[in-house]
Amino acid sequence: MDRRRLSDSEIKSALGRLANWELKEGKLSRKFRFRDFNEAFGFMTRVALVAENLRHHPEWTNIYGTVLVHLWTHEVQGITDYDLILAGKMDVFAEAVKRPLPVG
Amino acid sequence: MDRRRLSDSEIKSALGRLANWELKEGKLSRKFRFRDFNEAFGFMTRVALVAENLRHHPEWTNIYGTVLVHLWTHEVQGITDYDLILAGKMDVFAEAVKRPLPVG
Amino acid sequence: MDRRRLSDSEIKSALGRLANWELKEGKLSRKFRFRDFNEAFGFMTRVALVAENLRHHPEWTNIYGTVLVHLWTHEVQGITDYDLILAGKMDVFAEAVKRPLPVG
Amino acid sequence: MDRRRLSDSEIKSALGRLANWELKEGKLSRKFRFRDFNEAFGFMTRVALVAENLRHHPEWTNIYGTVLVHLWTHEVQGITDYDLILAGKMDVFAEAVKRPLPVG
Numbered sequence: 001m002d003r004r005r006l007s008d009s010e011i012k013s014a015l016g017r018l019a020n021w022e023l024k025e026g027k028l029s030r031k032f033r034f035r036d037f038n039e040a041f042g043f044m045t046r047v048a049l050v051a052e053n054l055r056h057h058p059e060w061t062n063i064y065g066t067v068l069v070h071l072w073t074h075e076v077q078g079i080t081d082y083d084l085i086l087a088g089k090m091d092v093f094a095e096a097v098k099r100p101l102p103v104g
Numbered sequence: 105m106d107r108r109r110l111s112d113s114e115i116k117s118a119l120g121r122l123a124n125w126e127l128k129e130g131k132l133s134r135k136f137r138f139r140d141f142n143e144a145f146g147f148m149t150r151v152a153l154v155a156e157n158l159r160h161h162p163e164w165t166n167i168y169g170t171v172l173v174h175l176w177t178h179e180v181q182g183i184t185d186y187d188l189i190l191a192g193k194m195d196v197f198a199e200a201v202k203r204p205l206p207v208g
Numbered sequence: 209m210d211r212r213r214l215s216d217s218e219i220k221s222a223l224g225r226l227a228n229w230e231l232k233e234g235k236l237s238r239k240f241r242f243r244d245f246n247e248a249f250g251f252m253t254r255v256a257l258v259a260e261n262l263r264h265h266p267e268w269t270n271i272y273g274t275v276l277v278h279l280w281t282h283e284v285q286g287i288t289d290y291d292l293i294l295a296g297k298m299d300v301f302a303e304a305v306k307r308p309l310p311v312g
Numbered sequence: 313m314d315r316r317r318l319s320d321s322e323i324k325s326a327l328g329r330l331a332n333w334e335l336k337e338g339k340l341s342r343k344f345r346f347r348d349f350n351e352a353f354g355f356m357t358r359v360a361l362v363a364e365n366l367r368h369h370p371e372w373t374n375i376y377g378t379v380l381v382h383l384w385t386h387e388v389q390g391i392t393d394y395d396l397i398l399a400g401k402m403d404v405f406a407e408a409v410k411r412p413l414p415v416g
Contacts (some may be wrong), residue, residue, distance in 0.1 A: 041256045046146035053364040061269040156261040165373040250358035
């Protein structure tokens, strides 16, 4: 995996797989909505650990249960595979943390 | 909710609901097994936030993907409602974080 | 401590003590700069624990080593003592995490 | 840096530099004492981020403000450079988080 800047058509193709993400001012963006701060920050911690592992970090804003994310790669001033991987991980972690509570 | 020490029969009744927990040397204990450190520490962070909220903290040991927990209430040298609540929260967070990965 | 909306003069007085904070669009704001993501997220985790303890949460944006914070109290649409307390804690945690590395 | 098992004399030499660590049952061990859970878990989060970056994780037990750490490298059943690096980082993070509170 390298930090090569992806072409417009590569990004378009990636957005086909990353259904909840969109391109905003050149960055891969998604707003996550959680039930509370605990879910939001639990999600953020798992992302933070992956970010250190990849040495690639998100731009993100947290307000209570929402986390607004913008991904791009500063070095190439564009989107790279690292952004796609981080986006995919975020989708998985968000689904996990939002798991419905058990009944009763 | 108070920090009253629960009686043996109250604890026994609680253990009926907390299926994965057992009493070990007077403490409520469970070993959680996760797939990796990311899951384990994501779980621990959610528990840490609840612990600060309740002002009641676990004794726990983490080795990579396992988290061994002992709960009791130091002030009363026994089990209280705080331990039952923390145990219940841990069960919910552990189920959420271990959610199966999406296929494909 | 209550969630009473502070008056303009009370806020002005508080800003005298919180030297690095300013009022921006009605919110108490500060930009923290750390050396790396590790410092920034270590700081954020300590703040998150206090936030759960106070049941009062920040609005914040993190980009690698910077954390931009806006504090206000949604319920009263203004600044309260909770915001002042959270700001003071953030100052302490930021100073601690940025402590110079030992020489050699 | 490799995961080569260090010799007894290499470990002895390293312990000369890591003044607060000792060898216990073949593992590099230290007990950290913090003022409260917030400090302890803030410390743990910074260590967790480094652990993911190094892909090398501690064995650790947390009880409120104490964190008892054992470091070794499972693959070689001994101490490696990874353990020394993690120990050094822990010392730096612990010093930072325990920084005295400002007067007044």
